[in-house]
Amino acid sequence: MTADDLKTQFRQQSQAALSLNVAYIGVVNGLFTTLHRLRQASAQALAEAAGIDPGYVLRWCDAAYAFGYLDADGDTFRLTPQGEAMRPEAPDTLMPMAVQSVLSAHMAERAAGLMRNGERPGEQVLAERQTVLPWFGPMLEATFGPMFEHTICPAVPVFAEVDARGGLAVDLGCGNGWYLRALARRCGKLRGLGIDGFEENITQAQALARQNGLSDRLRFQHGDIHALTLDEPADLIAMNRALHHVWEKDTQTLFAWLRANLKPGGAVVIWEPAWPAERRALREPSRRGMAFQNLSEHVQGNHFLRPEEIQAAFAQAGMTATVHLFAQGNEAVVVARR
Ligand SMILES: C[S@@+](CC[C@H](N)C(=O)[O-])C[C@H]1O[C@@H](n2cnc3c(N)ncnc32)[C@H](O)[C@@H]1O
Numbered sequence: 018m019t020a021d022d023l024k025t026q027f028r029q030q031s032q033a034a035l036s037l038n039v040a041y042i043g044v045v046n047g048l049f050t051t052l053h054r055l056r057q058a059s060a061q062a063l064a065e066a067a068g069i070d071p072g073y074v075l076r077w078c079d080a081a082y083a084f085g086y087l088d089a090d091g092d093t094f095r096l097t098p099q100g101e102a103m104r105p106e107a108p109d110t111l112m113p114m115a116v117q118s119v120l121s122a123h124m125a126e127r128a129a130g131l132m133r134n135g136e137r138p139g140e141q142v143l144a145e146r147q148t149v150l151p152w153f154g155p156m157l158e159a160t161f162g163p164m165f166e167h168t169i170c171p172a173v174p175v176f177a178e179v180d181a182r183g184g185l186a187v188d189l190g191c192g193n194g195w196y197l198r199a200l201a202r203r204c205g206k207l208r209g210l211g212i213d214g215f216e217e218n219i220t221q222a223q224a225l226a227r228q229n230g231l232s233d234r235l236r237f238q239h240g241d242i243h244a245l246t247l248d249e250p251a252d253l254i255a256m257n258r259a260l261h262h263v264w265e266k267d268t269q270t271l272f273a274w275l276r277a278n279l280k281p282g283g284a285v286v287i288w289e290p291a292w293p294a295e296r297r298a299l300r301e302p303s304r305r306g307m308a309f310q311n312l313s314e315h316v317q318g319n320h321f322l323r324p325e326e327i328q329a330a331f332a333q334a335g336m337t338a339t340v341h342l343f344a345q346g347n348e349a350v351v352v353a354r355r
Contacts, residue, residue, distance in 0.1 A: 060074045243266060
């Protein structure tokens with residue numbers, strides 16, 4: 018490859034990143050949603066309807082037009098199919114990619130600076146960007162909710178058992194509560210308790226449970242997984258992309274807690290990205306994002322786990338665990354019983 022070829026390749030990659038940055042600005046300010054509702058509008062009318070500054074909206078419209086999210090007829094804009102697909106409400110929305118792209122840029126900047134002294138500030142790094150944190154839950158829900166409902170639930174027998182058994186499901190590190198909402202919709206007899214360390218997530222989870230008519234069965238409260246007391250033992254304890262957040266602190270105590278807080282016959286279900294056994298597997302395009310994310314997880318005091326490590330931790334706590342792999346082996350669901 019010549020130097021010019023390399024420049025062309027990197028220019029294309031950099032345009033893809035810029036395109037997602039432009040989309041992010043529209044997503045978090047409701048511009049795609051508002052323009053969809055108006056069908057077509059001038060930048061001024063769009064700004065008024067969205068309740069934001071017209072000067073910024075005019076510049077955003079030009080950028081969104083340049084990257085193909087908007088078409089223009091004179092000074093009147095409307096969404097292109099790409100713009101429609103970026104709406105957070107669109108089926109199979111592209112919104113998570115836009116949010117992830119800006120979050121990744123933030124984490125890269127933090128990792129670059131912190132690498133010099135080895136400091137790992139922890140979870141609060143996510144909250145350093147005012148506009149990102151509220152989109153963290155919706156991003157995860159849009160990315161993993163459909164996989165849970167359509168692929169994981171039908172393939173992992175524990176979910177049919179939960180439906181038959183009812184009782185209490187506890188979701189540790191519940192984010193915006195999408196998992197408990199999905200479970201409660203499937204399992205009419207199930208109650209849920211979600212715990213998360215970010216107030217923002219709990220506020221969203223409570224509001225979404227209310228909007229979905231599920232607040233009589235689902236409770237969400239702010240709390241720390243490491244310092245939690247349950248009022249009653251659980252039939253199901255779930256951790257989705259949360260175990261790697263608490264793994265480095267005191268794994269043995271956590272796994273003993275999981276076992277102690279489970280009813281006989283109950284199950285712990287852990288869903289985690291599956292860190293591959295071999296480094297060369299990271300070169301596969303489907304795993305590159307995971308490799309970057311593991312670097313940004315380091316900033317937060319975390320690292321990704323191999324499914325066998327999770328299985329071994331359960332064994333040490335006296336529980337037998339089964340690993341189910343999905344998404345070309347990149348997603349692991351580990352089910353353990355007392
Ligand atoms: C990657 S997110 C996953 C969120 C959610 N389970 C989902 O699948 O969308 C990890 C979550 O764990 C929460 N978390 C991390 N450490 C925690 C702790 N010690 N106590 C409570 N929540 C914690 C974070 O606030 C975050 O919402």
